Amino acid sequence: MKSRPTILDVAKQAGVSKSTVSLVLQGASSVKDETRSSVRQAMADIGYVYNRSAATLRSSTSGLIGLVINDLRNPFFTEFAARFQMELAKAGFATVLANTDEDPKLQSQMISSLVEHGVSGFIISPAYGEEATTLAVLDAANTPTLQVFRTLEREGGTFPLLAPDYLTGGRLAAEHLLEKGCKKIAFLGGLEGRPVTRERMAGYLSVLEEVGQEPLILTGQSTRAFGKSMAAQMRKDHPDVDGVICFNDLVALGVLAACPDLGIKAGRDLRVVGFDDIEDGQDSYPPLTTVSSNIPDFAASAARQIVDWIKDGVAPPPEARSPVRLVIRASSGA
Amino acid sequence: MKSRPTILDVAKQAGVSKSTVSLVLQGASSVKDETRSSVRQAMADIGYVYNRSAATLRSSTSGLIGLVINDLRNPFFTEFAARFQMELAKAGFATVLANTDEDPKLQSQMISSLVEHGVSGFIISPAYGEEATTLAVLDAANTPTLQVFRTLEREGGTFPLLAPDYLTGGRLAAEHLLEKGCKKIAFLGGLEGRPVTRERMAGYLSVLEEVGQEPLILTGQSTRAFGKSMAAQMRKDHPDVDGVICFNDLVALGVLAACPDLGIKAGRDLRVVGFDDIEDGQDSYPPLTTVSSNIPDFAASAARQIVDWIKDGVAPPPEARSPVRLVIRASSGA
DNA sequence: CTGAAAGCGCTTACAG
């Protein structure tokens, strides 16, 4: 197989100049319909494939978007990534993936690599740590950059953030458990001090304060394993807890998995609410009540925002919050 | 911010010719150390960023690898994708992601887009259906293409396949359940007729035949939801089943989730084995016995193979099988 | 509506 045909070959085949071929490629309306179709036919005949590298070099827009995710193995992020990529594909953009695994060093390295590839924009759910470096690399890229879920803060402003309304989510969860009659509600998981933890916790705290119930906070990892081990420990140290709001669904699923061995009937002795509404929560035992941030809509909205920003050059607002809702299932009592 | 500096600017700054700068960029050993470091210094000083589009155009090698996955939301594939991407990053390649969601139309469309971006190679876990179209697009790309987990078959040969040794996995699972004393072992899930289903089932079938036990096969979707509903139905239609080998961990986790409501004690009344060893299986109740294909090693091996193929031009063997092992946890009886 | 020419930022032989 020889090297691929170029627009010159197409032009020759179609009997037009290469400019005309280029115009057809870009869908310019100035080309006569007849010419257009004969050019398209020529392309098909000789098996022409568009060479984006050449186009990128000349026009300095790559059609590539960098998706930087702090933990791709967390199903919440996976669902987001999968949806986001498919939305972008619809808009004609390809997604270059970088999983940073919560490692800020890897993060700035991978972002640099994406910049070299000339990505036209970034969507980033950042890993924390070494904020200055990461932000500097992104600054230098000088390209539309939208943060999702998490934000790297700095004085003088950072990149726009799109995130679910976690505060309201925390409120909804707490109010729901109160309605169910819980007398002692704990908040479980989430790394101490992180903005996301603070937000999810804030709704819970304000509701508890309103009714005069004492909060109980047990921060930590956001994994199933943590939920599982903390369920046991909570049973021992705080046997009066009858409701728990978990930082995310993974922690909640860990709690549910621990219940049988602890002799706890989840949904009755202990009412459990999670955050995120990952798909697994529908099929756990019992099915998980959770604060949904509607990942499909969220991903579509993120895709729309970055594409618009790239095309129109107008940045989204510094911070936007998407609506959340409580999805009630058996884990909080039928 | 003006346009980025180019190697010409670097050359001027360092007082050398641009060829020399290019040589430094490529790590050529022919450049004097002193020259090299002054060039590097110049790059840092003026904030030079390598433009890969230009390099790609000239050298026709992009450093991009297309990762095409049939179902990214399945944690098994997610874990693979995450590991694979990170391995590739180590080798200096970026990963362009395409989730086809089992849709062959989307698949050929996305592959075409990746070809336009000039990916240097493909890793594909293909969606089934319209094999001819997909294979034709990949043929035309004329670039190293490695299939993983699944294969699109065709007369006259297809692209090389790298997959775990599912047949042995099925044997191991069946032998284990027999040792545990199971009298009636079912195989649950997996789409009828698919090569992967056939392979995973084949080991089970041969072991059962050896001991003269009658097989019971209930194929279907490979989801938690399927496992959950089938557990109930199996209870009704085949109450004598005391062991079940599930097509994958998702099905197995669905079965486990259904057990409490059915009054079944998993690991005692019903011994359950899955396939894949996804992380969730460690924290289910009870923890899941499963056939592990060692995703981290598998991903590293896939990355190595495609990178070698790209660099040396030598294709891997038509089919390679990676080792599997049985990870025994409580779901098959402690 | 279409053509001829220049140029995007690199790499690649080829001299020296």
Added chain:
DNA sequence: CTGAAAGCGCTTACAG
């Protein structure tokens, strides 16, 4: 070990 020149395949003004 380093320099001058050509060229990768497009897009972009600019004429006509």
